[in-house]
Amino acid sequence: MAPRHLAAFVPFLFLLLVGHCRGGKTGICYGRNADDLPSPDKVAQLIQQQSIKYVRIYDTNIDVIKAFANTSVELMVGVPNADLLAFSQYQSNVDTWLKNSILPYYPATMITYITVGAEITESPVNVSALVVPAMRNVLTALKKAGLHKKITISSTHSLGILSRSFPPSAGAFNSSYAHFLKPMLEFLMENQAPFMVDLYPYYAYQNSPSNVSLNYALFSPQSQGVIDPNTGLVYTNMFDAQVDSIFFALMALNFKTLKIMITETGWPNKGAAKETGATPDNAQTYNTNLIRHVVNDSGTPAKPGEEIDVYIFSLFNENRKPGIESERNWGLFSPDQSAIYSLDWTGRGNVDIMTGGNITSSNGTWCVASANVSETALQNGLNWACGPGDVDCSAIQPSQPCYQPDTLVSHASYAFNMYYQQNGATDVACSFGGAGVRTTKDPSYDACFYLDSGKISNINSTAPPAPTGSSPSLSGQCFTLLLPLLHIAIAAGIV
Numbered sequence: 018m019a020p021r022h023l024a025a026f027v028p029f030l031f032l033l034l035v036g037h038c039r040g041g042k043t044g045i046c047y048g049r050n051a052d053d054l055p056s057p058d059k060v061a062q063l064i065q066q067q068s069i070k071y072v073r074i075y076d077t078n079i080d081v082i083k084a085f086a087n088t089s090v091e092l093m094v095g096v097p098n099a100d101l102l103a104f105s106q107y108q109s110n111v112d113t114w115l116k117n118s119i120l121p122y123y124p125a126t127m128i129t130y131i132t133v134g135a136e137i138t139e140s141p142v143n144v145s146a147l148v149v150p151a152m153r154n155v156l157t158a159l160k161k162a163g164l165h166k167k168i169t170i171s172s173t174h175s176l177g178i179l180s181r182s183f184p185p186s187a188g189a190f191n192s193s194y195a196h197f198l199k200p201m202l203e204f205l206m207e208n209q210a211p212f213m214v215d216l217y218p219y220y221a222y223q224n225s226p227s228n229v230s231l232n233y234a235l236f237s238p239q240s241q242g243v244i245d246p247n248t249g250l251v252y253t254n255m256f257d258a259q260v261d262s263i264f265f266a267l268m269a270l271n272f273k274t275l276k277i278m279i280t281e282t283g284w285p286n287k288g289a290a291k292e293t294g295a296t297p298d299n300a301q302t303y304n305t306n307l308i309r310h311v312v313n314d315s316g317t318p319a320k321p322g323e324e325i326d327v328y329i330f331s332l333f334n335e336n337r338k339p340g341i342e343s344e345r346n347w348g349l350f351s352p353d354q355s356a357i358y359s360l361d362w363t364g365r366g367n368v369d370i371m372t373g374g375n376i377t378s379s380n381g382t383w384c385v386a387s388a389n390v391s392e393t394a395l396q397n398g399l400n401w402a403c404g405p406g407d408v409d410c411s412a413i414q415p416s417q418p419c420y421q422p423d424t425l426v427s428h429a430s431y432a433f434n435m436y437y438q439q440n441g442a443t444d445v446a447c448s449f450g451g452a453g454v455r456t457t458k459d460p461s462y463d464a465c466f467y468l469d470s471g472k473i474s475n476i477n478s479t480a481p482p483a484p485t486g487s488s489p490s491l492s493g494q495c496f497t498l499l500l501p502l503l504h505i506a507i508a509a510g511i512v
Contacts (some may be wrong), residue, residue, distance in 0.1 A: 044071025239450025
């Protein structure tokens with residue numbers, strides 16, 4: 018019989034580790050600056066059909082909040098900049114707002130965050146002095162209702178809050194914002210709330226394509242690494258560089274433990290003639306790679322393995338937004354609810370390797386390495402597939418069925434095809450920056466079998482996965498952590 022204290026302690030450790038292994042959250046921004054969108058009830062149904070669990074809205078519209086009742090979707094609601102004056106002046110204004118807009122619908126609608134103000138440094142009217150007093154009044158109202166431990170308060174910012182973002186280690190906040198920024202950061206620390214920021218690698222690429230490559234902006238495996246000269250850290254994508262610039266800016270003000278949350282990021286699916294990067298393929302590539310990056314807890318070079326939550330902008334194209342063409346075309350869906358491009362929210366492609374579920378047929382096609390590209394391009398693609406791409410590359414390790422012939426083309430072909438099949442067998446999944454090509458000829462040979470038609474199999478694997486130069490996937494890390502506890506639990510007679 019196991020000691021009583023052990024029997025109580027092991028389940029606790031299981032819960033602790035399962036929480037640690039949940040991976041970052043990926044949500045969606047539901048903007049409504051359009052005159053042709055479906056009703057909130059239909060939108061809530063669409064979001065549930067897509068298995069999206071986290072949604073950000075920009076106000077407290079009653080119809081929207083009611084639509085998400087009893088859906089298990091966690092909602093982030095917002096106090097618009099136009100309301101900051103009233104919220105900062107009188108506590109009674111906030112108490113009335115909470116009574117009318119939140120309390121009647123909570124907890125049936127799972128409101129978990131309130132953003133007080135949005136990108137206030139970009140506002141045409143200077144409201145920066147109002148945001149922290151408004152946040153304090155919202156906190157007071159939540160305390161009166163007993164919800165201050167259940168609903169988190171913060172405020173969102175653009176990257177423009179920095180005076181410098183490159184190299185990331187030189188990230189620094191604009192000193193002209195110090196009057197409200199320091200009190201806000203102290204408020205966030207006191208209340209264990211995240212620093213919320215909206216990041217757009219697209220604009221970094223669009224505004225300076227000669228300095229920021231498309232591959233770097235899209236998380237492409239063909240991206241050339243950028244070295245931070247101060248730290249020696251290597252950045253393979255713009256998203257990580259932007260996140261770390263915020264981290265270093267916070268660290269310079271002694272707030273390095275403050276969690277960072279990305280409340281907007283994405284890529285436009287259409288743009289003006291000069292916006293050549295705004296395409297459905299690029300939008301799909303960016304958001305697919307982003308979700309995988311978040312779910313796998315890849316972290317950033319400055320904070321490897323750090324869990325980060327992200328909200329993708331946006332759910333719909335919004336035809337009333339002003340500005341250039343791309344401003345109206347960030348949506349995953351058209352107003353008629355048809356998908357502009359597909360997106361896998363699990364971050365693991367269209368197939369669950371462990372269960373074989375949700376399989377998409379490749380219709381008898383495979384993806385192999387091109388014979389017309391450089392060895393560097395192939396090696397970059399191979400490293401990415403076996404690393405961030407989350408491919409099990411154990412079959413191309415020494416003594417395994419696909420190790421011979423021991424050539425870069427052969428090993429890359431196997432890895433490319435695994436990634437291709439696991440990610441819906443689409444053109445995008447076989448791009449590898451031009452290093453991959455689709456074929457209808459089965460490349461299997463001897464005892465080395467290449468997957469096709471979505472058939473996920475471990476027939477080539479006779480050893481534990483050991484991808485070269487890569488870190489274990491999130492699921493692998495969690496299994497490694499939980500396995501010893503499982504043995505303890507069995508020995509204790511608990512399971």
